[in-house]
Amino acid sequence: MKKFFFALALVFAGTTAAFSQVVVDGVNINNLEEVFMVRMIAQERFLSNKVTIFVDYGQSVAGGSRQRMEVINPRDGKRMRFNSVMHAVNFLIANGWVYEESMVLPTEGNASSTGGSTQYLFTRGK
DSSP states (O other): OHHHHHHHHHHHHHHHHHTOOOEETTEEGGGOTTOOEEEEEEEEOTTOSOEEEEEESSOOOGGGOGGGGBEEOTTTOSBOOBSSHHHHHHHHHHTTEEEEEEEEEOGGGOTTOSOOEEEEEEEEOO
16 A cells, blocks of 8 residues: 555656746746756845745846746746745745755845845756
8 A cells, every 4th residue: 555655646746747837938947958047036025025036047138127037827827926035945946946055136236225136046956
């Protein structure tokens, strides 16, 4: 019976990994063989306890629009809303990305200012 449940768990894990999607600007970055590293940018929202998440995988961001860096829900095509930075970090890890490091970047080079962003680097899982 244990072998049956173990086999069932392996099948479930395999199908979950096969359907994992991280969609940014209409592109499932999990399918891009040339992308080995991504940068996740987390910014706190003004007067909110939620965060805005952007993912840079090397895509062209014409006109500096960060809308092309937003994570999209593949089910409904709308921007994904994350409750916290850890929600977004866990989302990327669950979709096959490996956390490497993070750094805090202040706004306009002033380390004492608020409103900066934290950037997280992830590599493709093996």
